[in-house]
Amino acid sequence: MSLLKYESQLREPLVDGNKDYHQVTEDIIRPIEMKPSRLWYIGFYISVALLLFGVYSVYREVTYGIGQWNVNKTIGWGWDITNFVWWVGIGHAGTLISAILLLFRQGWRTGVNRAAEAMTIFAVMCAGQFPIWHMGRVWMAFFVLPYPNTRGPLWVNFNSPLLWDVFAISTYFTVSLLFWYSGLLPDLATVRDRAKTKFRKMFYGVASFGWSGSTKHWQRHESLSLVLAGLSTPLVLSVHTIVSFDFATSIVPGWHTTIFPPYFVAGAIFSGFAMVQTLMIVVRKVLNLQDYITVGHIEAMNKVIVLTGSIVGCAYLTELFIAWYGQNPYEWYAFKENRANLFSPYGWSYWLMMFCNVVSPQLFWSRKLRRNITVTFFMSIIVNIGMWFERFVIIVTSVYRDYLPSSWSTYYSPSIWEIGFYLGTFGLFFTCFFLFAKYFPVIAVAEIKAILKTSGENYKVKMTDIEKQDAEKFYLDEVEHAH
Amino acid sequence: MAGGIKKFVVGSFDDEKVLFPAVKNVRKAGYKIHDVYTPFPVHGLDHAMGIRETSLHTAGFIYAITGTTTALTFMSWVFTKDWPLNIGGKPNFALPAWIPITFELTVLFSAVGMVLTFCYLCNLAPFVKKHHFHPRATDDLFVMAIECTDKTNDAEVQAFLQSAGAQEINVQVAETGWWIGRYHKEQKLYKEEKGY
Numbered sequence: 001m002s003l004l005k006y007e008s009q010l011r012e013p014l015v016d017g018n019k020d021y022h023q024v025t026e027d028i029i030r031p032i033e034m035k036p037s038r039l040w041y042i043g044f045y046i047s048v049a050l051l052l053f054g055v056y057s058v059y060r061e062v063t064y065g066i067g068q069w070n071v072n073k074t075i076g077w078g079w080d081i082t083n084f085v086w087w088v089g090i091g092h093a094g095t096l097i098s099a100i101l102l103l104f105r106q107g108w109r110t111g112v113n114r115a116a117e118a119m120t121i122f123a124v125m126c127a128g129q130f131p132i133w134h135m136g137r138v139w140m141a142f143f144v145l146p147y148p149n150t151r152g153p154l155w156v157n158f159n160s161p162l163l164w165d166v167f168a169i170s171t172y173f174t175v176s177l178l179f180w181y182s183g184l185l186p187d188l189a190t191v192r193d194r195a196k197t198k199f200r201k202m203f204y205g206v207a208s209f210g211w212s213g214s215t216k217h218w219q220r221h222e223s224l225s226l227v228l229a230g231l232s233t234p235l236v237l238s239v240h241t242i243v244s245f246d247f248a249t250s251i252v253p254g255w256h257t258t259i260f261p262p263y264f265v266a267g268a269i270f271s272g273f274a275m276v277q278t279l280m281i282v283v284r285k286v287l288n289l290q291d292y293i294t295v296g297h298i299e300a301m302n303k304v305i306v307l308t309g310s311i312v313g314c315a316y317l318t319e320l321f322i323a324w325y326g327q328n329p330y331e332w333y334a335f336k337e338n339r340a341n342l343f344s345p346y347g348w349s350y351w352l353m354m355f356c357n358v359v360s361p362q363l364f365w366s367r368k369l370r371r372n373i374t375v376t377f378f379m380s381i382i383v384n385i386g387m388w389f390e391r392f393v394i395i396v397t398s399v400y401r402d403y404l405p406s407s408w409s410t411y412y413s414p415s416i417w418e419i420g421f422y423l424g425t426f427g428l429f430f431t432c433f434f435l436f437a438k439y440f441p442v443i444a445v446a447e448i449k450a451i452l453k454t455s456g457e458n459y460k461v462k463m464t465d466i467e468k469q470d471a472e473k474f475y476l477d478e479v480e481h482a483h
Numbered sequence: 484m485a486g487g488i489k490k491f492v493v494g495s496f497d498d499e500k501v502l503f504p505a506v507k508n509v510r511k512a513g514y515k516i517h518d519v520y521t522p523f524p525v526h527g528l529d530h531a532m533g534i535r536e537t538s539l540h541t542a543g544f545i546y547a548i549t550g551t552t553t554a555l556t557f558m559s560w561v562f563t564k565d566w567p568l569n570i571g572g573k574p575n576f577a578l579p580a581w582i583p584i585t586f587e588l589t590v591l592f593s594a595v596g597m598v599l600t601f602c603y604l605c606n607l608a609p610f611v612k613k614h615h616f617h618p619r620a621t622d623d624l625f626v627m628a629i630e631c632t633d634k635t636n637d638a639e640v641q642a643f644l645q646s647a648g649a650q651e652i653n654v655q656v657a658e659t660g661w662w663i664g665r666y667h668k669e670q671k672l673y674k675e676e677k678g679y
Binding site for chain 1: 667
């Protein structure tokens with residue numbers, strides 16, 4: 001037996017139950033080979049219905065113009081960009097789990113990384129819709145690319161944060177997709193080699209690219225994963241940093257803040273983990289994967305939530321303090337009157353944000369609550385509502401009262417097509433996620449097998465006995481000969 | 484499609500603990516291990532088999548600096564030579580403002596390049612089919628294939644594998660390369676009467 005590392009017996013097992021390699025394959029792959037349940041169909045059809053409503057909303061917007069939305073002269077971004085930033089934020093957890101936690105050698109990531117990465121990809125797909133359709137004349141969307149054209153060529157403005165966004169989001173999407181899919185190859189091969197039906201043999205045969213499990217291929221695969229993790233780590237931090245530049249490099253009161261990059265990144269991880277919790281709590285129950293996504297996994301993610309939630313809270317207070325301390329009347333007005341004043345038109349949204357993001361996650365200082373699935377599920381939804389309002393507060397409250405009081409527009413509320421577009425992205429997200437949960441292994445089978453003998457419950461028990469007998473002999477037998 | 488048809492003695496192991504000494508002994512006995520197929524990356528197995536380190540990461544670095552230079556030279560050319568724009572009187576060569584795009588392209592080139600190189604080296608692509616020695620090599624077995632030459636005595640190798648702790652042992656004639664095919668159809672790329 002080869003052990004990559006020695007794991008203390010005090011650590012909670014990451015795989016519960018009496019498992020061997022074959023059992024791991026069985027547990028994770030079986031849902032793919034079974035007919036989907038009634039619940040799956042209901043969920044899937046609701047998602048498709050939402051998606052179709054979204055498609056119709058977008059159709060209205062493209063046909064009749066941006067006037068179909070209630071955005072106006074000062075609130076030009078409204079729900080659209082709020083939703084964009086919200087979805088991009090959600091898309092941060094997957095790569096954080098698979099890249100940063102890989103570099104930090106956190107074993108628990110293996111239980112959730114596959115689904116979280118899939119979630120990331122779908123969330124970024126949803127996010128991308130908003131700026132694209134916000135262009136209005138969407139058939140001109142390719143103008144954002146620096147291609148040789150007949151207008152000069154007139155190039156894009158490389159100094160503009162909006163263009164940085166184009167590069168950041170598309171790179172992030174591509175790299176996440178590659179990372180996710182290269183990790184999927186061995187598991188798709190596992191499904192292929194067990195396949196009984198013609199369709200499955202064909203589909204997974206094509207999808208697994210002829211993966212064989214050769215030692216040399218695994219060696220390259222490991223090297224690839226490590227380098228992709230190394231590349232994705234700064235990438236994931238750069239994406240929301242660049243999104244925050246969209247605001248921070250402007251001179252609008254409430255946006256012009258140097259604290260934005262770290263504050264946005266922490267918020268993104270915060271909301272991303274909340275979304276992972278929402279999904280994983282349902283997935284583990286429906287697909288019967290409680291042995292792989294244990295309460296320990298949920299607790300670990302809750303720790304990240306309380307940490308990032310507190311960073312976000314700290315950023316809110318710093319921002320408020322600096323607005324006062326800076327003594328810029330416009331900046332202070334934006335914070336004092338447009339946001340913190342509960343009786344101003346949008347004051348409620350500021351305090352809702354404060355409650356959801358800063359106050360409520362503090363419950364997770366209690367170990368008992370961190371390990372409570374129901375509490376975690378509700379909290380994950382509260383956090384996502386809170387994080388949506390954070391973006392709403394930033395985008396709307398900073399601009400609805402302009403420098404010119406005659407153009408103040410306090411009555412911005414979204415139109416049905418604006419809401420429909422947002423619901424449509426939920427449809428897109430969940431349609432993709434339902435298909436993923438049905439046709440792909442939701443847990444990285446090979447990675448679970450690789451940690452099984454260090455972190456599996458049954459092996460932990462065995463090893464305690466071996467350890468007791470002779471620690472030195474144990475080391476020589478179990479650890480050293482692998483190297 | 485490089486490879487060719489060869490004959491192998493194949494043994495499967497159900498525990499890495501047995502596999503490691505077996506690999507060592509097989510190599511010591513002078514047999515040529517074609518490959519060991521495992522359901523997950525077994526750390527240290529590549530060293531035990533005497534496989535050299537991969538240089539994929541070096542390729543990744545080369546792709547990365549290609550991305551960096553592409554981004555920087557392109558943006559400098561556009562903004563200083565091809566179409567200098569006066570943006571608020573700021574310098575045309577605005578290096579700090581180009582860092583985000585330079586970084587993104589570095590990562591993009593490196594990731595895409597590495598994944599393509601990985602697929603190329605391992606012969607991975609949609610519709611590629613290979614011979615798999617044991618279907619459970621992707622499930623729970625560690626499958627060792629030993630290549631036979633004209634001089635190899637199959638029975639001897641089989642007995643050797645048996646003593647090394649292998650579970651299922653058989654002799655297979657197989658194409659070692661890849662071909663275009665689908666997994667729902669059985670294909671034989673060689674004729675039985677070819678001598679094997």
